[in-house]
Amino acid sequence: MYRSRLLTPGPVELHPKAQEALSRPQLHHRSDAAKKIFLQARAGLEKAFQTQGQVLILTGSGTAAMDALVLNLFQPGQRVLVPVQGNFSERWARIAHEAGLEVVRLDLDWGMVVRPEHLENLSGQFDGFLLTHSESSTGALNDVQTLAQTFKARCPEGLVVVDAITSLLVSEFELENWGLDAAACGSQKGLMCPPGLAYAALSPRALQCLKPRSFYLNLGAELKVQSSGESAWTPAINLVAATAAVLEELLPRLPQHTALKKQQNDILYTTGDQLGLTTVPEVKSPATTCFYLPEGLKYTQVKDAFAARGATIIGGQGQLRGKVFRVSLMGYSDIYDAYAVARMMRDALSFD
Numbered sequence: 470m471y472r473s474r475l476l477t478p479g480p481v482e483l484h485p486k487a488q489e490a491l492s493r494p495q496l497h498h499r500s501d502a503a504k505k506i507f508l509q510a511r512a513g514l515e516k517a518f519q520t521q522g523q524v525l526i527l528t529g530s531g532t533a534a535m536d537a538l539v540l541n542l543f544q545p546g547q548r549v550l551v552p553v554q555g556n557f558s559e560r561w562a563r564i565a566h567e568a569g570l571e572v573v574r575l576d577l578d579w580g581m582v583v584r585p586e587h588l589e590n591l592s593g594q595f596d597g598f599l600l601t602h603s604e605s606s607t608g609a610l611n612d613v614q615t616l617a618q619t620f621k622a623r624c625p626e627g628l629v630v631v632d633a634i635t636s637l638l639v640s641e642f643e644l645e646n647w648g649l650d651a652a653a654c655g656s657q658k659g660l661m662c663p664p665g666l667a668y669a670a671l672s673p674r675a676l677q678c679l680k681p682r683s684f685y686l687n688l689g690a691e692l693k694v695q696s697s698g699e700s701a702w703t704p705a706i707n708l709v710a711a712t713a714a715v716l717e718e719l720l721p722r723l724p725q726h727t728a729l730k731k732q733q734n735d736i737l738y739t740t741g742d743q744l745g746l747t748t749v750p751e752v753k754s755p756a757t758t759c760f761y762l763p764e765g766l767k768y769t770q771v772k773d774a775f776a777a778r779g780a781t782i783i784g785g786q787g788q789l790r791g792k793v794f795r796v797s798l799m800g801y802s803d804i805y806d807a808y809a810v811a812r813m814m815r816d817a818l819s820f821d
């Protein structure tokens with residue numbers, strides 16, 4: 470008998486504070502108690518994103534925050550630069566295209582990171598730069614601070630918008646200090662809550678640029694009501710309570726927490742190296758490992774070998790489907806869980 474383990478880069482194993490918050494009786498979202506919790510969650514998120522601006526809580530998965538940022542910060546015909554290096558950066562390109570923007574793609578091999586040199590030979594000006602901090606489909610981490618600087622040197626008026634969905638609370642993140650204007654996150658990743666909430670962070674500058682053109686994902690309307698702890702539509706208030714509870718626990722010890730995530734991920738990568746696996750990302754994100762499948766093995770064999778030991782892992786997306794597998798300890802886990810999972814990797818991948 471094995472204990473069950475969820476080792477995917479979202480959803481992840483829940484934080485006990487989230488589970489405890491979710492077991493409370495149902496609140497009405499317009500009650501004073503709910504408003505207090507909503508404001509607590511927003512204040513915690515503003516600390517997590519390190520912004521003097523505002524974080525808006527939306528009901529939806531992380532993609533809702535990405536869509537909301539594009540639909541509220543850009544107008545049809547505006548020109549945006551989108552590096553594509555994995556499934557989630559591809560998503561930025563698709564969202565921007567659907568929103569009627571002129572998308573200039575910068576296609577890189579999946580697993581690679583974007584470097585300032587990649588921006589050198591581009592022509593014309595851009596109204597925006599849509600970046601993925603931690604590309605969870607390949608396990609790569611972009612240096613968004615340096616990229617934002619490079620972009621702003623050539624397009625000072627452009628807005629830098631970042632998918633921080635698997636970097637917030639997992640790796641360091643600072644909105645304004647890094648020169649970023651807006652960022653998106655979701656509840657089922659570093660926050661260790663169930664799926665269902667999206668968080669949209671807006672710097673003071675981005676707040677000046679809001680021009681909403683969506684009925685449901687209207688950040689202007691949300692801004693008006695969320696400052697008093699309400700939201701335009703019925704929010705997933707139970708998940709808001711879970712968010713507030715986890716942040717209360719996590720924020721005071723965030724540097725130790727991100728150090729742990731890196732240490733855990735390093736342990737898994739070291740084991741992968743020892744097993745002769747090839748790593749996918751050029752620069753490793755602490756959110757997840759991503760390995761090419763060993764010669765001669767199919768993803769389903771690897772997945773089943775972990776499943777036989779109680780664990781759920783995940784394979785590749787898009788062009789990496791059937792080529793890679795990913796194991797993540799982004800969820801609630803400690804250093805000894807990393808050693809246990811490293812041992813499981815050894816056992817699961819020895820097919821003799």
Ligand SMILES: *Cc1c(COP(=O)(O)O)cnc(C)c1O
Nearest residue numbers: 479530531532557605634635655
């Ligand atoms: C999980 C994830 C998303 C959002 O996916 P949803 O299914 O909409 O929550 C976006 N970007 C990255 C990097 C992710 O890991």
